[in-house]
Each structure stands twice: as C-alpha cells, then as structure tokens.
Amino acid sequence: MRTVRAPDLHATPTTVNAAAAIVAGMTTTTSSAIRVEGLTKSYGGRVAVDNLSFDLPRGVVAGFIGPNGAGKTTTMAMLLGLVEPSSGTGEVLGTPLAQPSTYVPQVGALIEGPALYPGLTGAENLQVLAAMGGKDKAKIPELLELVGLADRGGDRFGQYSLGMKQRLGIAGAMLGEPQLLILDEPTNGLDPIGMREIRELIARVATEQRTVLVSSHLLTEIEQVCDWLVVIERGTSVYAGPAGEFLGGAEPTVTVAPERPADLATLARLFAADGREVDITPDRLLVAVGDGDVRIVAAQLNRVAHEHGIVLAELGQRHRNLEDRYLKVVQGGIR
Amino acid sequence: MTATVITPETRVPAPARPGGGLARSFRAEWIKLTRRRMLTGTLLALTVIAAGGTAIGITAARDTAPGGRVQAPDQPTTIAALEHAGGGTALFSQTMGFMQAFLLAVLVGAVAAEFTRGTFRTMLLQQPNRARVFGGKIAAIVTFMAAAVLLGEIVSWLTSWAMAPSQGVDTTRWITLDGLQAGAEDFARAIAYVVGTAVLASMVGILARSIPIGVGVALVWAGPIENIIGDSWSPGPKVFPGLLMRAVINPGSTPVSTGQALLTLTGYCIVAAAIAVIALRRRDVTS
Numbered sequence: 001m002r003t004v005r006a007p008d009l010h011a012t013p014t015t016v017n018a019a020a021a022i023v024a025g026m027t028t029t030t031s032s033a034i035r036v037e038g039l040t041k042s043y044g045g046r047v048a049v050d051n052l053s054f055d056l057p058r059g060v061v062a063g064f065i066g067p068n069g070a071g072k073t074t075t076m077a078m079l080l081g082l083v084e085p086s087s088g089t090g091e092v093l094g095t096p097l098a099q100p101s102t103y104v105p106q107v108g109a110l111i112e113g114p115a116l117y118p119g120l121t122g123a124e125n126l127q128v129l130a131a132m133g134g135k136d137k138a139k140i141p142e143l144l145e146l147v148g149l150a151d152r153g154g155d156r157f158g159q160y161s162l163g164m165k166q167r168l169g170i171a172g173a174m175l176g177e178p179q180l181l182i183l184d185e186p187t188n189g190l191d192p193i194g195m196r197e198i199r200e201l202i203a204r205v206a207t208e209q210r211t212v213l214v215s216s217h218l219l220t221e222i223e224q225v226c227d228w229l230v231v232i233e234r235g236t237s238v239y240a241g242p243a244g245e246f247l248g249g250a251e252p253t254v255t256v257a258p259e260r261p262a263d264l265a266t267l268a269r270l271f272a273a274d275g276r277e278v279d280i281t282p283d284r285l286l287v288a289v290g291d292g293d294v295r296i297v298a299a300q301l302n303r304v305a306h307e308h309g310i311v312l313a314e315l316g317q318r319h320r321n322l323e324d325r326y327l328k329v330v331q332g333g334i335r
Numbered sequence: 336m337t338a339t340v341i342t343p344e345t346r347v348p349a350p351a352r353p354g355g356g357l358a359r360s361f362r363a364e365w366i367k368l369t370r371r372r373m374l375t376g377t378l379l380a381l382t383v384i385a386a387g388g389t390a391i392g393i394t395a396a397r398d399t400a401p402g403g404r405v406q407a408p409d410q411p412t413t414i415a416a417l418e419h420a421g422g423g424t425a426l427f428s429q430t431m432g433f434m435q436a437f438l439l440a441v442l443v444g445a446v447a448a449e450f451t452r453g454t455f456r457t458m459l460l461q462q463p464n465r466a467r468v469f470g471g472k473i474a475a476i477v478t479f480m481a482a483a484v485l486l487g488e489i490v491s492w493l494t495s496w497a498m499a500p501s502q503g504v505d506t507t508r509w510i511t512l513d514g515l516q517a518g519a520e521d522f523a524r525a526i527a528y529v530v531g532t533a534v535l536a537s538m539v540g541i542l543a544r545s546i547p548i549g550v551g552v553a554l555v556w557a558g559p560i561e562n563i564i565g566d567s568w569s570p571g572p573k574v575f576p577g578l579l580m581r582a583v584i585n586p587g588s589t590p591v592s593t594g595q596a597l598l599t600l601t602g603y604c605i606v607a608a609a610i611a612v613i614a615l616r617r618r619d620v621t622s
Contacts, residue, residue, distance in 0.1 A: 082620040083619040101464055107460075117367065118452075129458075132458050
C-alpha cells in the first residue's frame, strides 16, 4: 500500500516531477519506464505539448488522461519517435528519446487507431508486423487467442468491426513481448461491450511487470484498469502519480441536489461560504467531508439549504470517482 | 513511510530475428506481394495486358504506313522490325511504353496509401528507421515487378510466336543467340524503366501523402503536360522524365539515345531519392 502523499495538484510540472522522484527515491530498485522533462511540441505558433514533465515507474498500468486536444496523442507520438519534439528531453526504458531505434523494438504501441492493411487477413497483418519488427511469428496464433480473434484470424481486416480492429491492433502491439505498451484511445468508437472487452484485454496484458500507458478521455475506463495517472491539460502536466492519491484515497463526499436545478449555483455559493469544498456537476453538488463525520456534515448542509428556502431533492453519500476529481482539477471548482 | 517496491525489468525481450531493417522491411512487403490473391490477380492482369497488347500490336503490323509511305524499320509495328532478332519481345516493350501513366499512377497510389491509411506509421512502430522501412518496401515492389516483367516478356513472346505465321512474320531470328541477347536487353530496359518509375513515384507519393492528389499529379504530368509540351518544345524529350523513360523502353521513339536518357534519368532518380529520404526523415508521421 502506498502511503506517499499526493503531489500538489496545481503544482508546476517540476514540482510534480519532484514528487514522482521522491516516490522513486524511496526504493533503490525503482526505475522509470518513461521519463520526460520539459517536453514541448509546437506547430508554427500553436503549442500542442507545453513543457510536459512526468515520470512513469516500470510495472504500472498508467492512465494518460486529458481533454480532447490536450496533447495526449502528440506526446505518445513523440515517445514513439513518430513526431520530433521541439524541445525537452526524456527517456523510454532508459534510452534517450533521440534514439527511438534503440528502444522502440521493446515497445508495443497502438496509436491513432489500428492502421493495418484492409486486404490482408488478421493473421497476415500480424505476419507483416512480425517480419517488419524481426519478431517471432510463431506467437501469432497465441496472440490471436489472447485478443479473442482466434477464429477470425483468416478474415480480412477490412471486414472486421471496429472492436475487432482495435483488438488486432493490440495483438500487433503485443508482438515480441514488449516491456512497455503504449495504447492511444483503445476504446475509441466502441460500444459498451467493446469497451469492456478492451478493458479486460488491457487487464490481461498488464502482467509480468509490463508497463502500460493507456490514453483515454473515458474516465470510467481508466479508473477501472489503471493504478497510475498522468493528467494533462493544454499540453501541460497537472498530475502524475498513483491513481489512489489522485482520487484522494477513499475520501467520502456528500451529494446534494436541490429540487430546483436553478438553485444549484446558489447552494454551491452558500456551502462554499460555509467553508466547504464544493464541486459542481451538471445536476448535483459534491461536498467534501474532510475530517468530519458524514452524517453531521449532511445535517449541516441540509440546515443551510433549509435556512435559505432551498428544498433538497437528494442528500446522500458517495466516494469520489475519477471523473469528479478530474473535473475538479482540469476545470476547477468552488472551494 | 513505505512504498510499493517496483522491481526492475527482468524479463528479457525476445531477440529480433536476424537481418537488418532493410531486409526485414523487404520480407514484410514480400509477404503482402506473394499472397495467393495478389499472385493470382497479378498473373491474370499481366497475361491479359501482355497477350492483349502483343496481339493488338502484331495484328496492326504492316509493311507500309497508310498512304504507301514506308515505315521506319526500327518501329516495332512494322513486319520488318518484328522479324529482327528482338521481335519476339519488342511488342511487350511497346505495351509497357503505353502503360507508363498507368504504372506511375499505380505506384504513386501504393506509396500514398501507406500514409493515408496510416500503415507506414504502424510499420514505424515495429521498425523506427524510416528510410529502411521505405527502402525495403520499394526494393520488394521493384523485385516483384521485375519478376512480373519477366513473366510478361515470356507471355508476350509466346503470343507473338503463336500469331506470327498468320501475319506473315518470319520468326527464324527470334530463336538464335542474337534473339536471346535482344530479349535480355529488352528485359534490362524494362527493369530500368520500372526502377525509374518507382523512384519518381515514391517521391511524388511521399510528398503528396494523399492518393487523389498524388495520382492526380502523376496523371496530369505524365499525360497532358509531358506530351503536349514535349511535342511543341524541342528540348522536352531530353528533360522530361516520362519521355526519357520512353526513350529507354522504346529506343528510337524519341530523338534521345538510350545512353543519354539513362544518364539523365540516373541524375533525376538520385535527386528524387534524396528528396524522398529528406522528406521521410524530417516530417512528423501523424494522421
């Protein structure tokens, strides 16, 4: 169980990185799967990734989260040598970013969707990838089995559903037993069943000390499979560390929903004025309990609402989830 | 304060199979090219083109041009030219000359598709050296096309041989050492033609990174621009790559000699390959 304190969520990237370094420094055997420092990518005047720094220990399943356009895919592309950084340094599996030819053979990746040859069968596509990477093609049947395509390996890739394409892409990334898996939005465009399949697949492949970095804007997906988080916004790191720390452990919150939705903002201001930390969701407020007793805090909130003539339709208790925490960090909230 | 110990990576990755990046890229492309469907399709198309083009050419062969003018003996559509030692393979070379724009468009499309489909990016995730990935692919395609050309020459020769008696063409000189040498020369010309086309097509495909744009540029250039300007501008046959390649595959069809055409084309290919490699290395690979 990690008992390290979470870094300040609004700290500068340097501070975030320093916190990660503290984690690393506590054990002499820890080493980074990925470490970037001041990574920046500009396209003309537009900055896609801005001075990004984070450290990813080996063996974790890390969620790489941020809004659309935050720079997740660009960052992954830089890690894989597809995009040249404008500035900054970093290492992947202990090798400098400037030498992708050295480390990419040990990295499996699926980026910007599964791009394979539509006229080739699933198995043929994997043979092409194995030949290109100099990897053992004898593993292909095993990988098709792993991703649930054992009986469809002879079908053309162009005839696959999106979920099957994503799974084949993951199988391709798994060729050669990579030490690090980088998966960019593997559940993108999938229906709930497809998402669950991919989630279960990630859980299966995240074994044997393999490090996984998976990006998504579907936070519930990330929450269920990841034990480490890298959160970015507008190309800058806002958090990098254990998922549990980001979620604030098991800190409970009180959910409050007024009878009239129009009272939501008023209620938030009242609670904030009362010294409460409040997050607003579209239909309810999430009020941090802190060190207090949940029942007492709930009663106090009810009293404040009643004193101002606001009728509550809901007053309950829940634990923060990733979405709550993420929205608070990325979008801010009333404190 | 305690922390979960994350042990260092101890699993040794499976060693890469022997062979450099270029050889591996060649093997990967070869898997695509030698699939049964690909082989069947290529064989069928090649037979139709080689046999059809040859049949049309030999049927159209006359001793004299319309109006009674005697045709030049180096034009393969004359009976006299077909009776030369190299007459058996001359019509395939002529057919390839006619196919220039089509061949260029197919190759540009194949290169551009690697970028539009994102498959080049996927290959780079297995082998990050871009020049090797691309070089291996092109080498495999050229090798495959060389085999196809050889097969086409054979089909064309057999078609010519079968149809020659009906057109009054004497094939005695075809089955001689001179005939074999002429066939080998035609094959070498065809390979130079294919390599030149592949290099130029690669540059266009890499720069365009779009099938419609790349194929459009190739067709407009190889069709109207080269032919219209080439007809009206006297230096055209000496400088336009398409016309130079025509001089290689169909010697005598332009005022430029084979040696001069090959020399100029070699220069063009070096420049085109350099541009392609620079573009490959410098550009970000994103969708």
